[in-house]
Amino acid sequence: MPLYTTQPLKIYNSLSGEKENFNPIHEGNVGMYVCGPTVYSNVHLGNVRTFMSFDVIFRYFLHLDYKVRYVRNITDVGHIVDDVDEGEDKIAKKARLEQLEPMEVVQRYTVDFHDILKSFNFLPPSIEPTATGHIIEQIEIIKKIIDTGIGYKANGSVYFDVVKYNETNNYGVLSGRNIEDMLANTRDLDGQSDKRNPQDFALWKKAEPEHIMRWPSPWSDGFPGWHLECTAMSTKYLGNHFDIHGGGMDLKFPHHECEIAQNEACTGQSPVNYWMHANMLTLNGKKMAKSTGNNILPGEILSGDNNILSKAFSASVTRFFMLQAHYRSILDFSDDAIVAAEKGYKRLMEAVDALPVISAGATSSIDIASWKQLCYDAMNDDFNTPILIAQLFEAVRYINLLKEGKETITAEDLATFATAINAFVFDVLGLSDEKAADSNNDKLEGVVNMLIGMRNQARADKNFALSDQIRDQLIALGIQLKDGKDGTTFSV
Numbered sequence: 093m094p095l096y097t098t099q100p101l102k103i104y105n106s107l108s109g110e111k112e113n114f115n116p117i118h119e120g121n122v123g124m125y126v127c128g129p130t131v132y133s134n135v136h137l138g139n140v141r142t143f144m145s146f147d148v149i150f151r152y153f154l155h156l157d158y159k160v161r162y163v164r165n166i167t168d169v170g171h172i173v174d175d176v177d178e179g180e181d182k183i184a185k186k187a188r189l190e191q192l193e194p195m196e197v198v199q200r201y202t203v204d205f206h207d208i209l210k211s212f213n214f215l216p217p218s219i220e221p222t223a224t225g226h227i228i229e230q231i232e233i234i235k236k237i238i239d240t241g242i243g244y245k246a247n248g249s250v251y252f253d254v255v256k257y258n259e260t261n262n263y264g265v266l267s268g269r270n271i272e273d274m275l276a277n278t279r280d281l282d283g284q285s286d287k288r289n290p291q292d293f294a295l296w297k298k299a300e301p302e303h304i305m306r307w308p309s310p311w312s313d314g315f316p317g318w319h320l321e322c323t324a325m326s327t328k329y330l331g332n333h334f335d336i337h338g339g340g341m342d343l344k345f346p347h348h349e350c351e352i353a354q355n356e357a358c359t360g361q362s363p364v365n366y367w368m369h370a371n372m373l374t375l376n377g378k379k380m381a382k383s384t385g386n387n388i389l390p391g392e393i394l395s396g397d398n399n400i401l402s403k404a405f406s407a408s409v410t411r412f413f414m415l416q417a418h419y420r421s422i423l424d425f426s427d428d429a430i431v432a433a434e435k436g437y438k439r440l441m442e443a444v445d446a447l448p449v450i451s452a453g454a455t456s457s458i459d460i461a462s463w464k465q466l467c468y469d470a471m472n473d474d475f476n477t478p479i480l481i482a483q484l485f486e487a488v489r490y491i492n493l494l495k496e497g498k499e500t501i502t503a504e505d506l507a508t509f510a511t512a513i514n515a516f517v518f519d520v521l522g523l524s525d526e527k528a529a530d531s532n533n534d535k536l537e538g539v540v541n542m543l544i545g546m547r548n549q550a551r552a553d554k555n556f557a558l559s560d561q562i563r564d565q566l567i568a569l570g571i572q573l574k575d576g577k578d579g580t581t582f583s584v
């Protein structure tokens with residue numbers, strides 16, 4: 093029986109403002125779309141936090157035996173500086189400043205994004221589509237919105253008429269805003285713009301002659317508006333109506349609000365059952381952001397090369413630090429907080445490493461089944477990782493008592509206990525046991541040094557066939573020997 097049948101899950105839905113029972117559209121399947129990065133610079137730790145929140149959510153669905161299609165896009169066109177409609181594309185701007193082809197910018201920062209996520213032990217999404225790879229789909233959606241009368245053409249661009257849309261729908265349904273207030277609080281267009289109303293947003297923008305990112309369309313050579321790509325890619329891979337859409341809290345308005353409007357206008361239905369928003373990582377009490385420079389890069393944490401932290405911290409410690417907060421809470425990054433997280437992480441891993449030395453007895457004095465259910469209860473309550481971690485520290489306490497012989501456990505309970513701890517620590521939270529990895533590295537070093545010794549002996553015996561064979565076979569395994577005046581060293 094799949095685990096999800098016995099572990100009912102509640103998700104906080106930003107649309108209703110309430111925790112709701114999770115009922116997928118297709119039993120046993122989850123379709124989840126998460127807005128990915130705009131690849132015009134290195135991801136900072138704030139971005140990593142949002143993607144990590146959804147990595148854990150993805151992992152927990154998998155743990156519950158759901159079949160998950162997780163789509164996380166790459167924004168490689170259409171995101172204008174300052175998130176507005178007029179101005180320069182973030183990627184085109186970077187390309188101009190660095191004298192690169194825009195796709196060189198995209199490639200560089202997509203590779204960086206993947207490297208960072210890998211170092212933090214993220215699972216790859218099922219599909220990672222790009223906005224530039226879906227221009228045709230975006231043009232088709234614009235045509236449909238124009239056909240409904242809600243999209244209008246102006247000087248080669250196409251805009252979405254929010255006021256007209258609001259006559260039959262509710263623009264502001266997600267963010268709780270109301271169109272009259274929005275209009276009252278924005279300056280008049282004064283004939284400065286092609287838009288009918290200041291709140292209208294671009295579906296297609298005509299490219300100025302100097303704009304290098306451009307595609308042909310029925311309206312002009314131009315480029316799609318930022319909100320459109322996510323409508324195109326989510327519905328292409330998950331259907332017009334899917335389970336979960338996520339992103340950082342700052343995307344709720346206007347990005348996600350506009351996505352809902354585009355879908356409603358195009359298909360007549362609201363696209364998403366559960367809207368999920370991850371809260372911000374702050375530094376010095378202010379949102380980490382690329383634009384303000386108030387941020388720290390993941391690489392700067394791992395290397396210790398920064399002026400915020402007292403030393404370097406590992407990816408697992410950083411991950412543990414972030415998961416100690418619930419994904420909907422603001423989290424402030426500081427040296428004290430990550431130092432404390434490192435202590436906690438080490439204590440947890442020491443206990444996990446001690447599991448194999450615990451011996452079973454005839455009876456159990458600890459109620460393992462209840463403890464395990466409390467771990468599930470935490471995650472079933474809108475993915476509450478801090479409560480799960482608190483339960484894992486309860487397990488650390490049990491392990492220490494068992495080691496001291498102050499509690500007892502049967503073989504069957506011990507197996508259940510160890511399986512559950514490993515599942516929650518490694519599969520669900522995605523932590524890695526760095527000591528175990530270090531110990532494997534020590535073993536590798538020992539084996540290679542032994543082979544270096546054998547190669548030295550073969551050379552002394554003038555058995556060059558053997559010494560070359562050792563060197564070549566190590567190269568084939570990706571291990572390079574370097575002979576120097578102080579002896580032979582190696583690199584992997």
Ligand code: AMP
Pocket residue numbers: 127128129130131137138139140141142339340341342343371372373374379380381
């Ligand atoms: P961007 O590359 O700017 O489109 O952002 C990628 C993701 O990171 C989006 O989901 C943002 O909401 C999220 N994000 C940006 N800044 C922060 C932050 N300080 N803390 C958490 N998430 C953030």
Ligand code: ZN
Pocket residue numbers: 126127128322339347
């Ligand atoms: Zn998006």
